[in-house]
Amino acid sequence: MDIKNMKNYLYWLFCQFELITCSYLMEPWEKVLFYTFNITMLFMVLYTAYIYVPIHISTAFQFSRILCSKHETTYLVVIWTF
């Protein structure tokens, strides 16, 4: 029964999205266009996050490790790997 409540809740969330962005008022082909655009943008954001967030975190970690260490003549070497 939790699946049914979950589905109702998701449907209700989808309705809220439709009302807020006025896609409730659009004709079907406009809706297709709008959702395609939104899903493409979302996908690109997630893909970029997947690629770059680990690198950014490891770089930030190295940077903070070098700052905390007591060697004064250490040069800041940042390793970029692909």
Next chain:
Amino acid sequence: MANPNAVCNGHLHHHHHQKQNNLLKSGIYKKNGITKGMKKNGVSNGTLYKKTFIEHFEQAPMYVAVLTFLGFGVGTIFGYLRDFMRAWGLEKRHIAAEREQQKDFVPLYQDFENFYTRNLYMRIRDNWNRPICSVPGPQFDLMERVTDDYNWTFRFTGRIIKNVINMGSYNYLGFAETDVNALKTVTIELQKYGTGVCSTRQEMGTLDKHVELEKLVAKFLGVEDAMVFGMGFATNSMNIPALVGKGCLILSDELNHTSLVLGARLSGATIRIFKHNNMQSLEKLLRDAIIYGQPRSHRAWRKIIILVEGIYSMEGSIVRLPEIVSLKKKYKAYLYLDEAHSIGAVGASGRGVVEYFGMNPDDVDVLMGTFTKSFGAAGGYIAGKKDLVDFLRTHSHSAVYATSMCPPVAEQIIRAMKCLMGQDGTTQGLQRVRQLEKNTRYFRRRLHEMGFIIYGNDDSPVVPLLLYMPGKIGAFARRMLEKNIGVVVVGFPATPITESRARFCVSAAHTREMLDTVLNALDELGDFLQLKYSRYSKASHPELYEETRLELED
């Protein structure tokens, strides 16, 4: 209990406290460290208001405004897209266009001006202009219509939706009825006079019915004389030019009705606008007008007239009449009060805002009102001193050129007014006024408790419920119709762009069950559409806690 003063707009809160502080300084003083208590109900003498004046104009949380603009942004982008497609022939044009041979001429139809109408209004157009096919009482019958091409054209299926609860008609006292006994005198007059008058007041259109009606209106309002006109809108727009002209100053409220604005513009006088119901703004304008005079010559103004309404139909707020009257007396200006929505609807015996505040009708120079709303008829009146009305009888444009009121309609007003005054031998009129007051209070209280944002005064039967987002306007009206309730929703040109609303008009003819049906539907719909934006609501189901509260108090 939530403190009602907490939700008042800044000015009222400040103003109320100022008045109370002045009282403490002057009359009521400390004795042995104990302040003399003020009366519990209302305010003591020395202030202008005999009962508390509570108005709500709560602002929604910030995210609501952001999301509203987001919705309008998406709508605008798609509007541009559709216009582009229409301009390049990718889509059929449904709007008016010039002929091929005239394409090089000066354009007749400027495409961009109606951008909003074409792209946003058309999508939800099925919620307006719905044809009804019965009397607009507390319930009515609706003709069902469907659209095949997204609201550009409609067709009727032939089915009739029966007994839709009517929350949109201005039927405040319930006089829009088809009961044969009630309409007996109207039928007699219809058979005696027919329907048409075929003349203007000054030619051959003044009937004995008009004279009788004018005497009755004057007696009802407590003034010397009155004059009636065939149409309420025309009463304003045709009589203000007769009263003021060039060299006069009109101070008009920000949210005045189009008929007042049109009449003011037609008159040729200078118009200055003060903020809605804001007495500081009005006083500043009055002082500037008297100090600086007319714009270039600095002569004194020939006349200064203040145009206000009794109840503002989009906000549900009531005018601050005592303060305006004291201002007008101090600065020697004239007051024109348009009681279109308030006559019959407020006041202990239905005589309008003048009675609601307990004031003398002689204080208002021109009392104007309409018979469309509370009396179930059509037409308007202007009442006041005899000199004023005699002047209007000769100089009003409406008297010279417009057809006068037709006799059966005049008889309907006469019977409704006699019922209100108690002259037909029953207490039905007073009962209706009391019922309207009870219904208004109940409806507003329940809506506040549920957590909706409602504008306006606690005593006004016009209840605007704020919707804010453009997508919800269409969804709200359609779903309410599915539940068999007819509502009126209002959007951009009539209201500010972020504050679209649904406007309910409570009627004395609504029974408790009808109001409860509507309130339950609103509750459900409010949860589904997330319309409960208020931050000051009480618990959503107070009756669940009633019993436990009683037990704890013991």
